[in-house]
Amino acid sequence: MHNLIEFLAKYNHWFVFILLEVISFVLLFQYNSYQGSVWFSSANVVSGKIYEWNSEIEAFFSLSQVNEKLVLRNVYLEQQVRALSDSLTSKTQDSSYLRKSQMVLLQNYRLISAKVVSNSITKADNFITLDKGSADGVKKDMGVISGTGVVGIVYLVSTHYSIVIPVLNTKSNISCCIQGRDYFGYLHWTGGNSKMAYVDDIPRHAHFKLYDKIVTSGYSSVFPSGVLVGKIMHVYNSSDGLSYRLKIELSTDFGNLRDVCIIDNSLIQERIELFHAAQDSIKPKEE
Known part of the structure; x- marks a missing residue:
């Protein structure tokens, strides 16, 4: 405790300076519309950039989950395309046209x-x-x-x-x-x-x-x-x-x-x- 008090006493002028600077900036941006708009715009740019970085980081670490979902979806879509292709090339409207597609079939399974x-x-x-x-x-x-x-x-x-x-x-x-x-x-x-x-x-x-x-x-x-x-x-x-x-x-x-x-x-x-x-x-x- 003695060391903390000694440290504050030694550098008290710096703490006073920082406090006065903060108060002056608050008064400047709060009571002056131009400076306030500059601060608001700059703050939005910085926060927007931070949110963008955060979003990119989250997206990077979720790529494996996204890829797994894409693989499953790719299987379904491949089977659907194949079933539609068979139907279009068929010349008769027999039971093969109404046959369940493989996509529908695989949807019944995990x-x-x-x-x-x-x-x-x-x-x-x-x-x-x-x-x-x-x-x-x-x-x-x-x-x-x-x-x-x-x-x-x-x-x-x-x-x-x-x-x-x-x-x-x-x-x-x-x-x-x-x-x-x-x-x-x-x-x-x-x-x-x-x-x-x-x-x-x-x-x-x-x-x-x-x-x-x-x-x-x-x-x-x-x-x-x-x-x-x-x-x-x-x-x-x-x-x-x-x-x-x-x-x-x-x-x-x-x-x-x-x-x-x-x-x-x-x-x-x-x-x-x-x-x-x-x-x-x-x-x-x-x-």
């Missing part, structure tokens, strides 16, 4: 946006690492899509990361069908070209044509039906001659994959379990 941390396309068994994990609600066997189509299935999950088995993996096996025709088979990749894969086990009585679209069948608990996979580029006979093998041009560009969405498959799983329960309930009981 989508978790994620970024690709690492990715490979040149190996026989490629993997993709995403920056979302169990802390974000990601679980094993969830489907992963991009704005242009199917990517793969979640294989391993840690707290903040997850590993995906993409279509470009020889162990990948996704149930697909020909859009609008309901003939289904299984998507496989045999290595080599990252833009091509094959759909096996298409029945011989199936009717389709080149460039028909291949979509997910919805028969598994991973993907809803109707998510784009690719289009038919060539048709082969199976090795046993009992079915067709379709060569597919994949709609997803795995070499330029950055942002994806993980599908919360709880609703799909619930539907599949209900279907199996209904099947079990109508099976004849053994005597």
Whole structure:
């Protein structure tokens, strides 16, 4: 306390000077209209600049959240554009025109946006690492899509990361069908070209044509039906001659994959379990 009093006594003339300056400025700007308007304008400029800087800082730190929302919106818009394009190119007003768009379909599911941390396309068994994990609600066997189509299935999950088995993996096996025709088979990749894969086990009585679209069948608990996979580029006979093998041009560009969405498959799983329960309930009981 003694030191504080000594300090104030030593520099009291400076404190008096500052106080008088403040009082003089208040009187100057308060009772003189010109000086007051100058002060008001200058203060507005300074405060406006401060608010602008503050807004830019907040916007910078919220970019990650904005980007996540844009990824989700991009998926919806990509699917809507694709559905509208199919409708416009259709020459007949059949059920395909009234088919639910993929955007409406995906709105029924919770989508978790994620970024690709690492990715490979040149190996026989490629993997993709995403920056979302169990802390974000990601679980094993969830489907992963991009704005242009199917990517793969979640294989391993840690707290903040997850590993995906993409279509470009020889162990990948996704149930697909020909859009609008309901003939289904299984998507496989045999290595080599990252833009091509094959759909096996298409029945011989199936009717389709080149460039028909291949979509997910919805028969598994991973993907809803109707998510784009690719289009038919060539048709082969199976090795046993009992079915067709379709060569597919994949709609997803795995070499330029950055942002994806993980599908919360709880609703799909619930539907599949209900279907199996209904099947079990109508099976004849053994005597």
